[in-house]
Amino acid sequence: MQKTAESARYAIIGAGLSGAAAAWRLAQSGAEVIVLERDVPASAQGSSHGSARIFRYAYPDPFYVDFVVQAKRGWDELEAASGERLITPSGSLDFGVVRDPHGLARVLEREGIEHELLSRDDAAAQWSQLNFDSDVLWHPGAGVIDPESSVEAMVHLAKTAGAEVRLGWEAVSVRRASSGYLVTSSTGDTVHAEQVIVAAGGWLPTLLSGLELPEGFVNALPQFEVRQENAYHFPYRDPQDQGETPPGGATSWPTFIYKGQDIQTYSLPGGRDAQFRGQKIAEYNAGRIIPSARDQDGQLDPENRKRVVDFVERYTPGMVPEPYAETTCLFTNVPRDDMIIDRAEGITILSPCSGQGAKFAPLLGELVLDLVVDSRQTSERFRAAGQRFAEV
Structure with missing residues (x-):
């Protein structure tokens, strides 16, 4: 017997810092959101667990210093909305x-x-x-950022704003449907969404082959x-x-x-x-x-x-x-110690890579909101094209 697919306008794969931030910002805007997490939010099997990550301004690149300044405004908003202290001086x-x-x-x-x-x-x-x-x-x-508490705060705010969260739900494929996309789990459950945001962290390489992305976009993606x-x-x-x-x-x-x-x-x-x-x-x-x-x-x-x-x-x-x-x-x-925040048709890859993503979490949610709702492009340096490790 075929299972009936759940549906939402936006499906987010992964409930670490970046996925939780995207869920918070999208739900906050009034969008219909479902979060699909293979384990639990801030899972010990991912990159957002525990209580200690560095928040800092010191970068050799002014672009990233300004990025931190923008992110801090989001952290201040998140702390005020959650009533929790998430960054300890x-x-x-x-x-x-x-x-x-x-x-x-x-x-x-x-x-x-x-x-x-x-x-x-x-x-x-x-x-x-x-x-x-x-x-x-x-x-x-x-x-010092408390990533686990930050994820929990953003997930709670997203749920309060109407988001659905599915735990123990491991996505294995994202395929085009007659409209939008069908996300399928390892147990055969399905979710239909108009757009999909993939925030799978270190699990992304496992999932990539199951994403129905345009060939040109796939060829442009860097090695993770x-x-x-x-x-x-x-x-x-x-x-x-x-x-x-x-x-x-x-x-x-x-x-x-x-x-x-x-x-x-x-x-x-x-x-x-x-x-x-x-x-x-x-x-x-x-x-x-x-x-x-x-x-x-x-x-x-x-x-x-x-x-x-x-x-x-x-x-x-x-x-x-x-x-x-x-x-x-x-x-x-990824190459250049940058991040990948890029969209191909209805699939967005959100990969705040290179050991630096935690400090930007609330801002990443804002960038996803701009990208998927308003179709605004992120910075060229976050695009998939042109990022390759040097050939050996």
Whole structure:
């Protein structure tokens, strides 16, 4: 017996940060929306789980600095609408010769973002828990995003505005129907939609072959590179640094990004992920490449762990160089460290890639709204065409 298809004007595949943001903005506009999530919102099998992501303004590219400024307005709106604090102030430090603090400072200066450029000695006087090997950029507007709470807030607001959410609903194909598209699940359930927004994160490579996209668009899509990253939590030496941030307060440690000749890392207070006991540190883009999120196994790389522990011993005297917790997470990369936000006929690919999407979440929902409702094109740099990894 054939199952009757549910229907909505817009079907969104995935309930991570980007899918939840799209659902919130579309439902907020009065559109009929259904969200199809293979697991649960902010699933541990995706890229939006846990309680700690970096919100920062420091980019070498003014385009992205302005993008953060726009996104912050959305975060302020989301916090006001949900009644929750979703970004905890921390401030952020950038150092290391490859990170180029002076170049970052010039961009922040042009864009009017509060910042301070410090010598190694001056920075060491303020942050004795860290060792510095270059001048240091400080910008106080940075913070720590709680992605899981943010997803839950946006999904709740979307549902309040009328959106439907289906959990445990794994989309495997999107095919043209007599009008619109038919989305089919792994169990044979179907949803009919006029338009489909694919926000599948690291699961996108698995789903791509099931999307009925125009051949030219498919040929223009970049290779999506999924990495299983390694992340570690190191305890603070000072007991006063431990404990949940009081309401209205800032974290005891800043976030920081280090890029040197031999290693590139990022770090932030771990929040609930670390029982508020320590700092999360990972080597940037150093995990093994896997075909898609379906192929993650959660196994840590011992060589990667050694490199990160060595970094902690050299640069973070305020931490005990023995991780008390460790985990894996997903990075989905595209060339130029950009994102893919592009539409082909009635299918939109929303892939905020390259380990940077969390900070833009509310803005991504606005861009999808503009793209699918008002047919406004996003920036050329987010288009599928022209983004390819260099041939080896």
